[in-house]
Amino acid sequence: MKxxxxxxxxxxxxxxxxxxxxCEDELLTLADxxxxxxxxxxxxxxxxxxxxxxxxxxxxxxxxxxxxIQEIRSQSxxxxxxxxxxxxxxxxxxxxxxxxxxxxxxxxxxxxxxETLDKVSPISQHVKVDFELxxxxxxxxxxxxxxNAFLNKRRPNIPNHSLCMECxxxxxxxxxxxxxxxxxxxxxxxxxxxxxxxxxRGCYGCFGPMETPNTAALAQRLKDHGMSSQEISRVxxxxxxxxxxxxxxxxxxxx
Amino acid sequence: xxxxxxxxIEVKALARVEGEGALHVTLKxxxxxALRFQIFEPPxxxxxxxxxxxxxxxxxxxxxxxxICPVAYQMSSVHALEQxxxxxxxxxxxxxxxxxxxGEWIESHALHILMLHAPDFFGLSSVLExxxxxxxxxxxxxxxxxxxxxxVTVVGGREVHPINVRVGGFYRAPERKELxxxxxxxxxxxxIAREVLDWVADFPFPELEIDYExxxxxDPREYPMNRGRLVSNKGIDICADEFTTVFEExxxxxxxxxHCLRRDTGGSYQVGPLARFNLCFEQLPASLQKxxxxxxxxxxxxxxxxSIIARALETLYACQEALRIIDSYQRPDRPHLEPxxxxxxxxxxxxxxxxxxxxxxxxxxxxxxxxAEIVPxxxxxxxxxxxxxxRLIPTLLHLPTEEMRxxxxxxxxxxxxxxxxxxxxxxLDIERL
Numbered sequence: 001m002k003x004x005x006x007x008x009x010x011x012x013x014x015x016x017x018x019x020x021x022x023c024e025d026e027l028l029t030l031a032d033x034x035x036x037x038x039x040x041x042x043x044x045x046x047x048x049x050x051x052x053x054x055x056x057x058x059x060x061x062x063x064x065x066x067x068x069i070q071e072i073r074s075q076s077x078x079x080x081x082x083x084x085x086x087x088x089x090x091x092x093x094x095x096x097x098x099x100x101x102x103x104x105x106x107x108x109x110x111x112x113x114x115e116t117l118d119k120v121s122p123i124s125q126h127v128k129v130d131f132e133l134x135x136x137x138x139x140x141x142x143x144x145x146x147x148n149a150f151l152n153k154r155r156p157n158i159p160n161h162s163l164c165m166e167c168x169x170x171x172x173x174x175x176x177x178x179x180x181x182x183x184x185x186x187x188x189x190x191x192x193x194x195x196x197x198x199x200x201r202g203c204y205g206c207f208g209p210m211e212t213p214n215t216a217a218l219a220q221r222l223k224d225h226g227m228s229s230q231e232i233s234r235v236x237x238x239x240x241x242x243x244x245x246x247x248x249x250x251x252x253x254x255x
Numbered sequence: 256x257x258x259x260x261x262x263x264i265e266v267k268a269l270a271r272v273e274g275e276g277a278l279h280v281t282l283k284x285x286x287x288x289a290l291r292f293q294i295f296e297p298p299x300x301x302x303x304x305x306x307x308x309x310x311x312x313x314x315x316x317x318x319x320x321x322x323i324c325p326v327a328y329q330m331s332s333v334h335a336l337e338q339x340x341x342x343x344x345x346x347x348x349x350x351x352x353x354x355x356x357x358g359e360w361i362e363s364h365a366l367h368i369l370m371l372h373a374p375d376f377f378g379l380s381s382v383l384e385x386x387x388x389x390x391x392x393x394x395x396x397x398x399x400x401x402x403x404x405x406x407v408t409v410v411g412g413r414e415v416h417p418i419n420v421r422v423g424g425f426y427r428a429p430e431r432k433e434l435x436x437x438x439x440x441x442x443x444x445x446x447i448a449r450e451v452l453d454w455v456a457d458f459p460f461p462e463l464e465i466d467y468e469x470x471x472x473x474d475p476r477e478y479p480m481n482r483g484r485l486v487s488n489k490g491i492d493i494c495a496d497e498f499t500t501v502f503e504e505x506x507x508x509x510x511x512x513x514h515c516l517r518r519d520t521g522g523s524y525q526v527g528p529l530a531r532f533n534l535c536f537e538q539l540p541a542s543l544q545k546x547x548x549x550x551x552x553x554x555x556x557x558x559x560x561x562s563i564i565a566r567a568l569e570t571l572y573a574c575q576e577a578l579r580i581i582d583s584y585q586r587p588d589r590p591h592l593e594p595x596x597x598x599x600x601x602x603x604x605x606x607x608x609x610x611x612x613x614x615x616x617x618x619x620x621x622x623x624x625x626x627a628e629i630v631p632x633x634x635x636x637x638x639x640x641x642x643x644x645x646r647l648i649p650t651l652l653h654l655p656t657e658e659m660r661x662x663x664x665x666x667x668x669x670x671x672x673x674x675x676x677x678x679x680x681x682x683l684d685i686e687r688l
Contacts, residue, residue, distance in 0.1 A: 024397040108513075
């Protein structure tokens with residue numbers, strides 16, 4: 001019997017589940033190994049739970065989503081969150097630093113029609129998560145590694161060291177040392193393949209904080225490069241703003 | 256009181272669209288008494304949290320509105336901000352941006368044609384079922400999609416949320432050699448796109464003709480992507496600054512997505528491949544016009560189900576155009592030009608795969624965003640989708656409930672609705688009182 005796969009969407013841009021469909025070379029093989037039992041973006045055939053592997057994209061931002069994640073957890077044997085929204089709130093968690101009522105009135109003429117929560121939260125604040133895959137968006141190689149590891153009953157081999165390691169391995173010149181470009185590489189988890197330095201720009205933290213990051217030291221370095229407190233606060237407050245290490249550092253520089 | 260017939264059709268969640276939402280239809284004695292989309296994709300408030308962010312963060316942030324068409328968000332935002340700063344870029348930057356957009360059109364159109372829309376024409380549930388019936392088409396279609404993604408990856412850095420786009424140009428302009436390495440896969444993609452066009456042109460199309468107002472960009476030099484005036488077949492001809500004087504967004508109780516309508520008539524309109532095809536056919540190269548004509552596909556086309564042919568034709572065009580741009584590519588001396596930061600306002604629209612995407616910003620003296628307004632294509636097509644169903648449903652009343660529902664879903668997928676940006680749908684209820 002094939003294991004049953006389900007793909008779920010919460011508040012998000014769809015980009016992480018799209019990464020699964022972007023596995024053009026592996027998609028059909030993957031579908032041979034796993035029964036795609038629930039994947040609304042790809043199929044209108046819906047099979048009931050329980051599911052062996054649930055991939056959850058997106059963060060919790062509405063009362064409905066708060067209820068839905070409980071039901072999904074109870075139907076899922078192994079639950080993996082995919083992407084920055086699911087693991088640390090995503091870009092929409094920027095509302096956590098403001099008053100959502102102000103946000104509502106900027107976008108909607110009738111805020112009373114809209115049902116939304118004051119704070120956006122990652123999936124792990126609501127249910128037990130068996131594995132978290134980082135990235136905004138996730139890297140599809142890493143996604144395949146998670147699926148592969150699941151099928152072979154082993155732990156996924158996903159490094160949690162900093163982006164700098166990846167950069168060195170690619171033989172890239174350090175953008176900070178060589179031309180003074182601010183870069184979050186020293187505190188950001190690897191996974192993207194050091195994309196930004198390869199394109200002559202500093203890392204902006206899509207994969208969120210690495211294990212035990214020294215954000216304070218990096219912030220000091222950014223300051224030495226002439227960045228204002230406001231700017232330093234902003235660089236930690238993007239797609240993983242609700243990740244504790246980035247959140248604390250951004251609050252420290254808030255004026 | 257006369258007897259009334261009652262029939263209920265319900266789809267818990269409409270699949271093969273990018274997002275979540277519902278459609279509710281109430282019929283009484285075969286008359287539609289209520290029809291509404293409920294888009295319940297949660298609001299994420301981009302226009303609000305962009306306030307106070309720096310101009311150079313905007314292309315990275317707005318990309319996150321949509322994982323399917325991030326390039327479109329980056330293109331509209333950088334052009335609008337360059338407009339605000341009065342920054343003009345040379346033609347080599349314009350061509351490189353167009354090349355990036357070609358990649359997105361290829362991957363997004365291939366995704367929609369193959370994985371989301373084609374299964375409808377055969378009563379199938381997914382690309383996997385399609386693969387059992389047409390293994391060669393699916394295998395080739397995936398290669399076509401991959402070629403688009405490879406192009407976005409080389410020019411943009413990665414396929415979802417590219418990292419190489421900035422106000423004033425790019426972080427790094429690709430070398431000629433890097434682009435030339437894409438030629439074999441793009442040539443193969445071009446051949447596949449031609450076969451896909453032949454395949455979809457022969458699909459069985461439901462008969463439905465609607466007198467649409469089509470809206471798209473139009474530029475005498477080229478098929479529209481990043482530039483041109485906004486025109487329609489019913490008299491609109493405006494620049495980006497005039498967008499909000501002609502169109503307005505209205506909030507409706509049943510949807511988290513705003514409806515965009517013509518301000519004067521309150522009428523709906525259509526944007527996307529079929530609109531571009533109808534308004535800009537003569538901007539396609541003569542060879543493509545000929546290929547389309549040989550398949551009997553020439554403007555005007557007012558059958559919404561045939562949008563899949565327009566999408567296939569545009570995919571073929573994008574492959575050809577990418578090859579043309581790579582062939583004549585001149586790497587800019589500098590990857591980007593520095594904008595002169597000053598107080599200003601700028602508006603722009605570009606042609607996302609699903610239709611025009613409008614961005615407008617006010618910037619302060621430090622380059623921080625004071626106001627942001629974003630009107631995505633699906634928000635513009637939303638009212639039109641409702642109107643299409645009002646026209647379609649009366650022709651389906653003789654059908655069993657299941658078939659009726661399937662055709663309604665298919666009619667919605669004609670628009671390739673990307674509900675994560677306009678927001679998500681769909682649950683489909685048809686209730687007969």
